[in-house]
Amino acid sequence: MxxxxxxxxxxxxxxxxxxxxxxxxxxxxxxxxxxxxxxxxxxxxxxxxxxxxxxxxxxxxxxxxxxxxxxxxxxxxxxxxxxxxxxxxxxxxxxxxxxxxxxxxxxxxxxxxxxxxxxxxxxxxxxxxxxxxxxxxxxxxxxxxxxxxxxxxxxxxxxxxxxxxxxxxxxxxxxxxxxxxxxxxxxxxxxxxxxxxxxxxxxxxxxxxxxxxxxxxxxxxxxLGVNSPAQLAELERRLQRRQADAWLDAGVRLADPARFDQRGTLHCGTDVEIDINCIFEGTVTLGNEVRIGAHCVIRNAVIGDGVVIHPFTHIDGDKDGVQVGAGSLIGPFARLRPGAVLGTEVHIGNFVEVKNSQLANGAKANHLAYLGDATVGERVNFGAGSITANYDGANKHRTTIEADVHVGSNCVLIAPVTLGAGGTIGGGSTIAKNTPPGQLTVARAKQVSLTGWQRPVKPPKA
Structure with a gap:
């Protein structure tokens, strides 16, 4: 025609x-x-x-x-x-x-x-x-x-x-x-x-x-046309319910189809479970047996088979995308930003942020950490409170953490820096130079106790 x-x-x-x-x-x-x-x-x-x-x-x-x-x-x-x-x-x-x-x-x-x-x-x-x-x-x-x-x-x-x-x-x-x-x-x-x-x-x-x-x-x-915010909201719910019903027919388990939002293209494997109030934006692919906890936002990401994403996790792939390998555990309250590529069985725990970083199979960052512009080897354990200091005020620099490194709690890795395979970084260390493989590296001030020191006190009120 x-x-x-x-x-x-x-x-x-x-x-x-x-x-x-x-x-x-x-x-x-x-x-x-x-x-x-x-x-x-x-x-x-x-x-x-x-x-x-x-x-x-x-x-x-x-x-x-x-x-x-x-x-x-x-x-x-x-x-x-x-x-x-x-x-x-x-x-x-x-x-x-x-x-x-x-x-x-x-x-x-x-x-x-x-x-x-x-x-x-x-x-x-x-x-x-x-x-x-x-x-x-x-x-x-x-x-x-x-x-x-x-x-x-x-x-x-x-x-x-x-x-x-x-x-x-x-x-x-x-x-x-x-x-x-x-x-x-x-x-x-x-x-x-x-x-x-x-x-x-x-x-x-x-x-x-x-x-x-x-x-x-x-x-x-x-x-139905849209002439007011109320009509727009009504049409949004109708469309979302239509999409939710289609996923239910395809075998996806939605905890509540009335609390599901697909704002882009979603692909789901078999035996996928999605809890309430999850939002999918851009293009998202969920592999087989993926479980998504409540209140997650996922945008432009590929999630591998058997991944569990715990509640309140925010994954934003933007233009570069995010990839999560099979069997990984993410969240709760985790944030994966553009360029995050996780291997199999990676653990990213609560209040951990990953940006433009690759984590190899079995790597873990379970608590309160930041990994930006980093290459992380297999089985690395990245301690609570530790960060990669990737920005010098003008340029971004890369941190390389080789396989089997253990980074203690509250460490600062000042990029560019490489941590040698199998090494250990003592808690509280600030690392500005490459560390040798297989050794313990500690970089912190010597602990001292001062006798006779008194805590300042406020002057008495007039």
């Missing part, structure tokens, strides 16, 4: 009470508009025209991509006026033009494709849904037998009887491109709002003898 797609993205979204353009508010971690663009991409149109207005520069920068062009609607004088701005950019070779809304993010590719097919370049096709509460939506007017669509009446212009109609127009349609151009340029604004209504083209189609058909959607989640 040869297809144009027009996406309405010009609205200010006054009820959002935000300086951010409405279509850039996020649902499941990405802007509303990006959800619609993902659906559009599946349709492979000849041309995608985005109509922008409020915050146009930000919207266009966010949505720019191959095959996308922009038409600005300034001022915003209604939906028909918006499509008028797109008319010069429509590809005449595309026999059908599909019109979608940038603030209706969950329209499925199959639904959009069916709507375009219902038009087929010959008919005006309207996407409709039946709602229990149709307040605010344009009502579908039909012949007495219900067989044919006669028009759409906007809620503000509808009579009391018409407001009782529950079949409503979703704001999305498909039309023959040539006829659409002719109809929208003939629109006027003689209505209660003084706006150019796109829905008025239905009567024009009827007058021209062009069939007006409907395609209906059964799941109203697909056609």
């Amino acid at each position: 040869s297809l144009n797609v027009v996406i309405m993205a010009a609205g200010k979204g006054t009820r959002m009470r935000s300086a951010l353009p409405k279509v850039l508010h996020k649902l499941a971690g990405k802007p509303l508009l990006h959800h619609v663009l993902a659906t559009t991409h599946e349709l492979a149109p000849q041309q995608t025209v985005l109509i922008t207005g409020h915050g146009s520069a930000a919207v266009e920068a966010s949505a720019a991509g191959p095959g996308r062009v922009f038409a600005r609607q300034m001022p915003q004088l209604g939906t028909g006026h918006a499509v008028q701005q797109a008319v010069p950019l429509l590809d005449d070779a595309a026999t059908t033009t599909l019109i979608l809304n940038g603030d209706v993010p969950l329209i499925a590719p199959a639904t959009a494709r069916a709507l375009a097919a219902a038009s087929g370049g010959q008919a005006l096709a309207l996407l409709t849904v039946t709602l229990d509460d149709a307040t605010g939506y344009g009502r579908i007017l039909r012949t007495p037998d219900g067989a044919r669509v006669l028009g759409i009446v906007e809620h503000k212009d509808a009579s009391e009887a018409q407001r009782g109609i529950r079949e409503v127009y979703t704001g999305m349609m498909a039309a023959p491109t040539a006829a659409l151009k002719r109809w929208v340029m003939a629109l006027d604004n003689k209505n209660a709002q003084g706006e150019f209504y796109l829905t008025d083209i239905v009567a024009m189609a009827v007058a021209d003898g062009v069939p007006v058909v409907s395609a209906s959607v059964s799941d109203d989640t697909e056609v």
